[in-house]
Amino acid sequence: MAALRIAIANQKGGTGKTTLAVNLAAGLHRRGATVLLDADPQGSAGHWSRVGGAGNDMPPIESLDGTDVDAAIGRAAQAKRYVLVDCPPHLQSDRLRRVMGAVDLILIPVQPSPLDLWASVDMAAAIREAQAPNKGLRAYMVLNQLDSRNALSRSMHEALDEFDLPALGNGLSRRAAFRSAALEGASVYGLGRRAAGAVQDVEAIIKEILNP
Numbered sequence: 037m038a039a040l041r042i043a044i045a046n047q048k049g050g051t052g053k054t055t056l057a058v059n060l061a062a063g064l065h066r067r068g069a070t071v072l073l074d075a076d077p078q079g080s081a082g083h084w085s086r087v088g089g090a091g092n093d094m095p096p097i098e099s100l101d102g103t104d105v106d107a108a109i110g111r112a113a114q115a116k117r118y119v120l121v122d123c124p125p126h127l128q129s130d131r132l133r134r135v136m137g138a139v140d141l142i143l144i145p146v147q148p149s150p151l152d153l154w155a156s157v158d159m160a161a162a163i164r165e166a167q168a169p170n171k172g173l174r175a176y177m178v179l180n181q182l183d184s185r186n187a188l189s190r191s192m193h194e195a196l197d198e199f200d201l202p203a204l205g206n207g208l209s210r211r212a213a214f215r216s217a218a219l220e221g222a223s224v225y226g227l228g229r230r231a232a233g234a235v236q237d238v239e240a241i242i243k244e245i246l247n248p
Contacts, residue, residue, distance in 0.1 A: 039113035041139040042245070045123035045132060047159050051145045052180040054080040055214050057122040058094065059238045060143075062223030065095035067242075068117030073108060075100040075131055081122045087221025094223055105131055106138035136166035141245060142175040144201070145208075148182060160201045174248065178241065179207030206240035209233070 044057040058081055061072040074081040074097055085097045100108050105121070112119045121139065123132050136142060144159055156177065163175045208214065213231035217224045224234035 037117070039116055039119050040141065040246075041109055041113055041119045041121070042141045042143065043121045043123050043135050043139040044143050044145065045135070045159070046144050046146070046156070047125060047162075051147055052208065052214075053125065053145050054084065054122055055218065056143065056145045056178060056180065056208065057081060057120055058084055059214070059217070059223050059225075059234075060242065061097075061118070061120045062094050062225050063235075063238045063242045064118040064120070066225070069115070070095040070118040070120070071112050071116045072097045073100050073105075073112060073119065073121045074098065075105055075135060076122050076124045084218055084221055087219075094226075100131075106134045109135070109138040133162075133166065136163065136173070137170050139170075140172060140174065142166075142173065143204075143245070144175065144177045145180045146177050146203075147180050156201075163201065175201050176245070177201050177203040179203065181210045182207050204241060204244050206237070206244050208237045208241075211237070 042060070044053050044060070046053055054076070057072060061070055064070045072081055072095060079099060081097050082099050085094055098112075100121075109119060109121065121135050123135050126132065142163060144156060146153065146156055163173070167173045167175075211234045213224050213227055213234035217227060217231065217234075220227070224231040224238060227234075
């Protein structure tokens, strides 16, 4: 069975890109061999893993140095069932363009704010450009930091209908467990019962992307 290659990308920082990447990788690791490739120069995913040390619950996280990221993704796909890439937060980056040309699926985390929506316009255009040579490339926006008590959060799905890119029906709610996982260097799967709601959020996203 061919590997599923997933990029988590957004040109705007602070959208929860690494949070989504790390927790998706942990959830997919429970289904098959998984690796998370850290293509972000900030190295947030790798730092997250090092905080937890050898006893954490996460799959391997490998730093991608240089620009030969498409070849690195190809090599990882030969050995793993799921390959995830935490992308650099710069749309003009050649590294990001090469990643988009080498994956099957792009997830774009978006927080419920007008700034995130405006930043996603250029991201949508870049993905359309990447889909020309990469015919099978799928892309979805993923709502993050959702709060049912917030009117803007409740209206986000309607706002996203105005974009060319579809949004997943499931997203990540605003939960303390996601922050705790980062502080402890683990995924929400490693936090036990206190992260049950967060695990449900991640599982719902995984089931949606695996059964499009």
